[in-house]
Amino acid sequence: GNSVTQMEGPVTLSEEAFLTINCTYTATGYPSLFWYVQYPGEGLQLLLKATKADDKGSNKGFEATYRKETTSFHLEKGSVQVSDSAVYFCALSGTGANNLFFGTGTRLTVIP
């Protein structure tokens, strides 16, 4: 079946530090992969996505590369800001499916 395993949090970083949040997946076929973000008091928002192997999704300085050989989609950012403090969810959508399977979420806190 489809599942997502996400790095447990919480993660606390100083401003301008490098961020990595690990995500690995299990899926049949060729899933699409996503990172969603939930800022305090707001709904889930799509941060970035990749629909096939070796694709790189990017947005707001965040990047993630679809690695089929390691079944991973790790989220990275070179220099985090206080405004990046949020909960980050890795998710996948299986081949031909319309449902998103979410990881458990990782809470990031960036301190000045």
Add this chain to the structure above:
Amino acid sequence: EAGVAQSPRYKIIEKRQSVAFWCNPISGHATLYWYQQILGQGPKLLIQFQNNGVVDDSQLPKDRFSAERLKGVDSTLKIQPAKLEDSAVYLCASSWDRGVSEAFFGQGTRLTVV
């Protein structure tokens, strides 16, 4: 454009009571989803509508949960009777079509069952 609207934002009820949540999707979005997010877990799909028809309700506990989407616009999710384990955030999302990657989420309704 206006986002997905949900109400109420918070609800506290006693077990065995009933509760209903309301969702107004983004105008023109044909697909509507209800997700349950238990504390410390990722969202889990409960039901998916395409216009006013159900596409997937395989994870909906049908003995106590029901949902409808009259006229293919607004939707309500009901729990009757509620159990303690139903305490969660209930998220509504909508998208133009069945491409779930472009779904837009509401802020959710936080339900506490005591």
